[in-house]
Amino acid sequence: MSIYLDNSATTRPCDAAVQAMLHAMQEDFYNPSALYAPAMGPEKMMKKCRDVILQSVHAPQGSRVVFLSGGTEADNLAILGQQKKCRDKRILYSAGEHPAVKEACQAVEGAQAVAVPYTREGVVDLQALEELMDESVALICIMQVNNETGAIQPLQEIGEMKMRRCPQAHFHVDGVQGYLRVPFDMKACHADSYALSGHKIHAPKGVGALVMGPAMQVRARQVGGGQENMIRSGTENTVGIAGLLAAIEAFPKAHDMQQVKMHLWQGLQALIPGARVNGPAPDSVLAAPHILNVSLPPVRSETMLHALEGKKIYVGIGSACSSHKQKVSAVLKAMHVDQPLAESALRFSFCPDNTIEEMNTVLEAVKGQHALLSRFQRR
Amino acid sequence: MRQLLMVRYGEIYLKGLNRPYFMKALVKRVREATKEYKATVWLHDARIFVSDMTDTDACMERVRKVFGVHSVCPAIEMEKDDFDAICVEAEKMMRSVNGTFKVEARRSDKRYFMDSPMINRKIGEYVLERNEDHLSVDVHKPEHILSVEIRDKAYLYCQVYMAVGGMPVGTGGKAALLLSGGIDSPVAGYMIAKRGVQLISVHYHSFPYTSEQAKEKVLDLGRILSQYCCGMKTYVVPFTEIQMEIHEKCPEDYTTLIMRRYMMRIAEKIAEKEGALALITGESIGQVASQTMEALQTTNEVVKMPVFRPLIGFDKVDIIEYAKKIGTYETSSLPYEDCCTVFTPKHPATKPKMQKILEGEEKLDQEALIEKAVNDAEIILL
Numbered sequence: 046m047s048i049y050l051d052n053s054a055t056t057r058p059c060d061a062a063v064q065a066m067l068h069a070m071q072e073d074f075y076n077p078s079a080l081y082a083p084a085m086g087p088e089k090m091m092k093k094c095r096d097v098i099l100q101s102v103h104a105p106q107g108s109r110v111v112f113l114s115g116g117t118e119a120d121n122l123a124i125l126g127q128q129k130k131c132r133d134k135r136i137l138y139s140a141g142e143h144p145a146v147k148e149a150c151q152a153v154e155g156a157q158a159v160a161v162p163y164t165r166e167g168v169v170d171l172q173a174l175e176e177l178m179d180e181s182v183a184l185i186c187i188m189q190v191n192n193e194t195g196a197i198q199p200l201q202e203i204g205e206m207k208m209r210r211c212p213q214a215h216f217h218v219d220g221v222q223g224y225l226r227v228p229f230d231m232k233a234c235h236a237d238s239y240a241l242s243g244h245k246i247h248a249p250k251g252v253g254a255l256v257m258g259p260a261m262q263v264r265a266r267q268v269g270g271g272q273e274n275m276i277r278s279g280t281e282n283t284v285g286i287a288g289l290l291a292a293i294e295a296f297p298k299a300h301d302m303q304q305v306k307m308h309l310w311q312g313l314q315a316l317i318p319g320a321r322v323n324g325p326a327p328d329s330v331l332a333a334p335h336i337l338n339v340s341l342p343p344v345r346s347e348t349m350l351h352a353l354e355g356k357k358i359y360v361g362i363g364s365a366c367s368s369h370k371q372k373v374s375a376v377l378k379a380m381h382v383d384q385p386l387a388e389s390a391l392r393f394s395f396c397p398d399n400t401i402e403e404m405n406t407v408l409e410a411v412k413g414q415h416a417l418l419s420r421f422q423r424r
Numbered sequence: 425m426r427q428l429l430m431v432r433y434g435e436i437y438l439k440g441l442n443r444p445y446f447m448k449a450l451v452k453r454v455r456e457a458t459k460e461y462k463a464t465v466w467l468h469d470a471r472i473f474v475s476d477m478t479d480t481d482a483c484m485e486r487v488r489k490v491f492g493v494h495s496v497c498p499a500i501e502m503e504k505d506d507f508d509a510i511c512v513e514a515e516k517m518m519r520s521v522n523g524t525f526k527v528e529a530r531r532s533d534k535r536y537f538m539d540s541p542m543i544n545r546k547i548g549e550y551v552l553e554r555n556e557d558h559l560s561v562d563v564h565k566p567e568h569i570l571s572v573e574i575r576d577k578a579y580l581y582c583q584v585y586m587a588v589g590g591m592p593v594g595t596g597g598k599a600a601l602l603l604s605g606g607i608d609s610p611v612a613g614y615m616i617a618k619r620g621v622q623l624i625s626v627h628y629h630s631f632p633y634t635s636e637q638a639k640e641k642v643l644d645l646g647r648i649l650s651q652y653c654c655g656m657k658t659y660v661v662p663f664t665e666i667q668m669e670i671h672e673k674c675p676e677d678y679t680t681l682i683m684r685r686y687m688m689r690i691a692e693k694i695a696e697k698e699g700a701l702a703l704i705t706g707e708s709i710g711q712v713a714s715q716t717m718e719a720l721q722t723t724n725e726v727v728k729m730p731v732f733r734p735l736i737g738f739d740k741v742d743i744i745e746y747a748k749k750i751g752t753y754e755t756s757s758l759p760y761e762d763c764c765t766v767f768t769p770k771h772p773a774t775k776p777k778m779q780k781i782l783e784g785e786e787k788l789d790q791e792a793l794i795e796k797a798v799n800d801a802e803i804i805l806l
Binding site: 345347348349350351352354355414418420421422423 | 631632633634635636668671672765766767768770
């Protein structure tokens, strides 16, 4: 049996999602834009999914949900769809944002994109952010949970700060790594938009959504049949949306991820005295329950990853999208993590199905492999 | 009348009494290469013909990669007695061609009722009369040549696509290529295979320091090579244990050389097992520390077999050009993490002393390590 601990890269679709997708393919396959009665099925399902999403993020009255292909498209639409608003203005984004946000901010024409530094814990430096906030800011992009370290960003403080310093600015939250695993209140955070992705919460790949606050206006990034209120042309991915709805409804309200994470962390500390957490202390309120980023020097991340792979234990070394770029993680760099520690960082990310027993197996494997591999260092 | 490919061979022409042996091998290779297109292949009158394939263009591209083939011409085959019909087809073929042309007839059937100059004139005249607005005749330096071959049937073609040349694989024996994921070794393998040598390849895999993806990249390179060399048996040898032993027991500046010596020994063992007579490496003088002349001498001396190093005098830029030409460059350049640098000395010996190498190697159980590596190798047919 394999142990999958790379749930921040993607998750296994849950049974409910698979069943819902099967139903959407075999029974409710109709085009929701069609005029005959059976097409009401997918239409109703989409409506329900929108409501469930709006409720789950405590969206203010009048908010809308646009279904998209995933987190990247949702972030892109939120940022590049507001180019006009940003002209000759500044865009603030945190130094640890996912490339889907960072690259989009930098691609906005006529705007100045400014990265807000991270603290050593991997959260936005609030003082630096406050100093940057003024009437020239049109857009602020901060993620809910950092994808590499699991650091929960202080969105409520940021939202309140925004209301004081630059209420005219749009506040976009990339919720891809936080949605359902960490509570989020759009109203309390004064957020104007929120991006989420299906495949991080046991729905399939290829589906995501952007929650748009009541005042938000975006320019469509593709033209065609005018679906999704003219914002996202193209026949709706009803199969993916059915999976998304089922996965949201099936996601457990209570789970043991925090205990599982702490068990692993305490075990690693006991085994490897040099082990260091990258990000907030695992037991702090700023640490998400489902991500543990830990450096196990002197063994390099990739070597340990493959050594564990040899034992059928699958972990990550940062953002899965960038693992072929052969660079030290930009997030760890932004946190000023020392090079040897950054080069030996592993990301364990959990789902509600992971167990303490699995962690014991992982600890056993890490113990053996770390003892073996740390004997071999470049002299 | 039907369309077919006329396959022409190059260096085999120079063979004397052995020529039938080489021809038979070449026909076999063309037949294997075109099997997936369900083509019929036959040898007739010093030409290889390929017909009835499911996809003419793809089939031709495949034939152009068969070592021993000089060039390929998409041709029309028709009855030779109806000369008017030949003229009509010739004219159709030249309709879409612009510029200067000439007709070049060849008669292996000397009893044909017209001689070659007459065929040239008749067909040339017929074509020109109907296409005067975009064609003119130049018999000295024409831009296009319309070839007409009168054999047991008539064959017409006006396009010649050059192929890879060389000799049919299998006519030159068998050799073992030390295949890495880099740019050089696939090129070295290609060059030797082109001389008719059947390849097997040996790849050293250092899991967990190199990944499954890195291995897959090497196998992808092997698949590209195998298109040219008619399949290639590949040994993926687990090498981590040997690297660890060397790292722990041998002098630091000699670890790469001792590792290379082990690679050569293992490759020779596998070559012997497979009936191969030589080893092939992608080494080039002075490219890296283990490829200085002194270093090459120390890695060369552990094997009895000849070691072919076809790139020995090549600059890196030339090797890159070659790799691009044969289609391996892109795959070779794919980035995949390689943590073997753990085992790489910061200052490798460039003028190694044999005494120090032997002292280091004495501490290793050579026979057991090599035997285990060979026995545990994964064998993959590419």
